[in-house]
Structures are given as C-alpha cells and as structure tokens.
Amino acid sequence: MLITILLLGYCFISTSKTQKISQCNFEKPCEDFLFDSYWIVENVSSHIDHTYGNLSGHYITYTNSSISQPLTVFRTKDWINTPLNLIACLSSWVYLVRGRIYFNLELAQGDDLQARLPIGIIGIRVNDPEWDGITIEMFYATLFIPFVSFTNITGSLDIDDLSVSLCPSSKPIPSIKMIFDCDFDKTVCSELVSFSHYSYSWSVVQAEEAENYTIQAPEVDYFVGNKTGHYMWLNNSDSFQPGGAGYLSTYFFRFTSSDPIYCLSFQYYRFGLIFQISKLTLALNEKDQKSVAQIWPINPINYTYINQRWSWAYAPLPIGNYSLLFRMDSDYEVNSSFAINSISIKSCEYPQKYFYSTSNIEFTCDFDNPMDSTCGIQNDYTDLHP
CATH class of the missing domain: 2.60.120.200 (Jelly Rolls)
Incomplete structure (x- = not known):
C-alpha cells in the first residue's frame, strides 16, 4: 500500500493505546457513523472481512461504479469532545482492488457545520487487494464532527472496523488563549x-x-x-x-x-x-x-x-x-x-x-462633492418602503 500525504496533520499506523468513542464493525447496524446513499453493507461478502477474517463477516462497500463520480462522504453521528490532554484519531481498514482513493478530512464546527478545520488530503494506492490499516491524527479541537469527503475513487473500495478514538498527540498540544x-x-x-x-x-x-x-x-x-x-x-x-x-x-x-x-x-x-x-x-x-x-x-x-x-x-x-x-x-x-x-x-x-x-x-459619501453631491445614489422607485 502506498499512502500519499498532503496533510496539515499526520497520517500513520498507530499501535498506541486509545479510547474508542465512535466505532462500527458493520456486524450490526452502524449507529456511530452516517454514510451517504452510495454505501451499502452487503449480506453476502465477496472476500473476507477484517473483523473476523472470514466470509461470514461484514463491511461497507462503495457502490457507485460510474465514470463521473459524485462527491461521497461519511461523518460521525455525534459530536467529538476532547479533553485538554488528548486529541482524536480516525482509524479504519480499507480493502482496495487495484486502484487508488483520495479523500479530504475536515473537522466541522458550529451547529450549521460550516466552519471546517482542514486536516489534509490523504491518498492511498494499492496493487494487491488486502486489508490495509490507516490511522489519522487530527488537530486538537474541543468540539467537532469529523467529515471524510472522497474526491476520487478508482477500483472497488470496502471499509471495515471504522473508529474515532481519543489518543495521545505526537506533538505538543497548543495552549488555548x-x-x-x-x-x-x-x-x-x-x-x-x-x-x-x-x-x-x-x-x-x-x-x-x-x-x-x-x-x-x-x-x-x-x-x-x-x-x-x-x-x-x-x-x-x-x-x-x-x-x-x-x-x-x-x-x-x-x-x-x-x-x-x-x-x-x-x-x-x-x-x-x-x-x-x-x-x-x-x-x-x-x-x-x-x-x-x-x-x-x-x-x-x-x-x-x-x-x-x-x-x-x-x-x-x-x-x-x-x-x-x-x-x-x-x-x-x-x-x-x-x-x-x-x-x-x-x-x-x-x-x-x-x-x-x-x-x-466599501462606500463613503459626505454629500458635499460639487461634481456629484449624491454620490451616484438615485431614487428611481417611489413605490418601495423606506
């Protein structure tokens, strides 16, 4: 597996002890993450899953195979609230058949989810199909929802054992002023x-x-x-x-x-x-x-x-x-x-x-200019309220 990192944060395989706060292994309905309509958990697996390592296990599959791919996303259902001494890490196992993927990771803040703290762009390319693990260390933020937006998917893509955990940071957490x-x-x-x-x-x-x-x-x-x-x-x-x-x-x-x-x-x-x-x-x-x-x-x-x-x-x-x-x-x-x-x-x-x-x-007018005392303001409509 080749991982391309165009990040503001870090991407790495982690073995540190973490505390999972959102997780899905797809053996039962996933209640911690929300996926758009392009993802489905099949009843019959085409290859072994990661959780159990056999064909009886389940994973979620990206289903759109058209050439013109729309943006596809998933996110946590609930807000992630981190303590002062820990950050959040997003972990998953991906099964990619002879292809590559690129996705953006952002932390959405505010109830409207419009403020987006960009973590970076992650690219993965594989030649031999197998389960590969990836963990992404996010910036410190007190309250957010992680958004994963896929910008390019070539080949068949499956995801298993998806989680967001509280984890130690690899660099000092900045103090909040x-x-x-x-x-x-x-x-x-x-x-x-x-x-x-x-x-x-x-x-x-x-x-x-x-x-x-x-x-x-x-x-x-x-x-x-x-x-x-x-x-x-x-x-x-x-x-x-x-x-x-x-x-x-x-x-x-x-x-x-x-x-x-x-x-x-x-x-x-x-x-x-x-x-x-x-x-x-x-x-x-x-x-x-x-x-x-x-x-x-x-x-x-x-x-x-x-x-x-x-x-x-x-x-x-x-x-x-x-x-x-x-x-x-x-x-x-x-x-x-x-x-x-x-x-x-x-x-x-x-x-x-x-x-x-x-x-x-930007506009300024003192209404004293002899060349244009009204600064170009015209009263063209008399039927409007003031």
Missing part, C-alpha cells in the same frame, strides 16, 4: 454597544423578565441554564418596522500574522411567531477602512437558522484591525428576533490560508 469572554452573568460585557439611530436596539435581559415581554423569548439562558440567567436580546415586539435593523458592536481587535489564529464562538436563539425573513449576521467593521465583510454565516446563501432553541455559531477570524458587528434585520414587519449568549474568542488551529477576502463592501 482566550481574549474575549462574555456570558452576561459572570461577566458584565459592558464593552458591547448597541448602535443608536437604528430601528431596533440590543439590551441585556434576565430570562424570566424576557418572558414577561413575550412568551416566545428564551425561557432560560445558555450559560446558567435557568430563568435567573441573562442574555443579550433584540426585543422588537413593540417596534415593528419594514426593513428594521439593529447593530451590536464589540470593541476593536487587532490580529497580526505573528498572533495565533482566533475563532469566534457564540450561541444564538431565534424566537417569535414567523421566522422566514428575520436574519442574524456577523460582520467585521474594519477600522479606518470604511468597509465591512460578513464572516457568519460562512455560506449565507439560503441559510437556514435553527428556531426556538439555543444554537452554536462558530467562525474563524482573519488577520486585521476591526470590531465585530452583530446585525439583526428583517425585510418586512415580522414578529421574530434573536437573542445571543456565551460569546467568546479563543485561539484555534485554522490555517491562515483558510481565509479569503470576499463580500467586501
């Missing part, structure tokens, strides 16, 4: 400012008090977990406005190339009666640049928010000098809004090349 922590209970978070002169305002409220305003509000906060806890919310129940918006800003952060990469984590709660057109976004407001760039949702097109429960949002932060802007807006008058809680910024393992500059908006 926190530079911002706001839960509205043990920390007051006075540095968060709701911008005035907008339709809606953000404010801190106790969960029990919020329910007195509207029954749809979160009945408990996320950090404390009961009615005595506090969170930041935007209560628009008494001030519906078409196209209304509210901004909440942090102070300015300065991240340089000599700093570690940092990631933002927070909990949001979407509440109300109708949800289709209220949105929460997070943008960078660059200092002295008059520009903003959205960083969450990471893939905003047709984004689906989770309603009526606390949900985890996660996004890596790029290098720069900027504040963070939480924006809630709605296209029409609608009785729905957002609450946020447990906002933190910690160092993380994302590579710098993960970031790219898109969706930047």
Whole structure:
C-alpha cells in the first residue's frame, strides 16, 4: 500500500493505546457513523472481512461504479469532545482492488457545520487487494464532527472496523488563549454597544423578565441554564418596522500574522411567531477602512437558522484591525428576533490560508462633492418602503 500525504496533520499506523468513542464493525447496524446513499453493507461478502477474517463477516462497500463520480462522504453521528490532554484519531481498514482513493478530512464546527478545520488530503494506492490499516491524527479541537469527503475513487473500495478514538498527540498540544469572554452573568460585557439611530436596539435581559415581554423569548439562558440567567436580546415586539435593523458592536481587535489564529464562538436563539425573513449576521467593521465583510454565516446563501432553541455559531477570524458587528434585520414587519449568549474568542488551529477576502463592501459619501453631491445614489422607485 502506498499512502500519499498532503496533510496539515499526520497520517500513520498507530499501535498506541486509545479510547474508542465512535466505532462500527458493520456486524450490526452502524449507529456511530452516517454514510451517504452510495454505501451499502452487503449480506453476502465477496472476500473476507477484517473483523473476523472470514466470509461470514461484514463491511461497507462503495457502490457507485460510474465514470463521473459524485462527491461521497461519511461523518460521525455525534459530536467529538476532547479533553485538554488528548486529541482524536480516525482509524479504519480499507480493502482496495487495484486502484487508488483520495479523500479530504475536515473537522466541522458550529451547529450549521460550516466552519471546517482542514486536516489534509490523504491518498492511498494499492496493487494487491488486502486489508490495509490507516490511522489519522487530527488537530486538537474541543468540539467537532469529523467529515471524510472522497474526491476520487478508482477500483472497488470496502471499509471495515471504522473508529474515532481519543489518543495521545505526537506533538505538543497548543495552549488555548482566550481574549474575549462574555456570558452576561459572570461577566458584565459592558464593552458591547448597541448602535443608536437604528430601528431596533440590543439590551441585556434576565430570562424570566424576557418572558414577561413575550412568551416566545428564551425561557432560560445558555450559560446558567435557568430563568435567573441573562442574555443579550433584540426585543422588537413593540417596534415593528419594514426593513428594521439593529447593530451590536464589540470593541476593536487587532490580529497580526505573528498572533495565533482566533475563532469566534457564540450561541444564538431565534424566537417569535414567523421566522422566514428575520436574519442574524456577523460582520467585521474594519477600522479606518470604511468597509465591512460578513464572516457568519460562512455560506449565507439560503441559510437556514435553527428556531426556538439555543444554537452554536462558530467562525474563524482573519488577520486585521476591526470590531465585530452583530446585525439583526428583517425585510418586512415580522414578529421574530434573536437573542445571543456565551460569546467568546479563543485561539484555534485554522490555517491562515483558510481565509479569503470576499463580500467586501466599501462606500463613503459626505454629500458635499460639487461634481456629484449624491454620490451616484438615485431614487428611481417611489413605490418601495423606506
């Protein structure tokens, strides 16, 4: 077996003692991993399995033999939560008949699974069909779901004895540095400012008090977990406005190339009666640049928010000098809004090349230029709401 490694992490055959937390040997229904529709466990084996080493055993088989292969994936069903002194390792045995495979391994974070910490690209090529074992050591992360995405498969592919384990790291685990922590209970978070002169305002409220305003509000906060806890919310129940918006800003952060990469984590709660057109976004407001760039949702097109429960949002932060802007807006008058809680910024393992500059908006106008006092702004439609 020839293993090609285009990795940010490491790939190796491990004999270390590990603690398995997700595993499938396919002798019974696999409950720890989710596969897409291109995989099947056959009742009759065409060769020996790895678990038992005979034809009575079972394994999972990739079934698509077309020339134009779609991307095929599998992932763990549950979140992997690692302690401070261990990392996670993905192990499997593969049976490849005269062919090669390439797959990406990523750690998905956030309830939307959009933040992806890339571990690397792994390639395997064999000439003689036999069971070959592989273990991949992942970066340290506290909470994630491993995603395996196959980009190329030639030849017949079977997988057996698949597992994710807690294992010792072959290199020092970096310490986690926190530079911002706001839960509205043990920390007051006075540095968060709701911008005035907008339709809606953000404010801190106790969960029990919020329910007195509207029954749809979160009945408990996320950090404390009961009615005595506090969170930041935007209560628009008494001030519906078409196209209304509210901004909440942090102070300015300065991240340089000599700093570690940092990631933002927070909990949001979407509440109300109708949800289709209220949105929460997070943008960078660059200092002295008059520009903003959205960083969450990471893939905003047709984004689906989770309603009526606390949900985890996660996004890596790029290098720069900027504040963070939480924006809630709605296209029409609608009785729905957002609450946020447990906002933190910690160092993380994302590579710098993960970031790219898109969706930047830059505009400035003082309406004093005699050549173009309106800066090209035209009022072409009179039937639109303001």
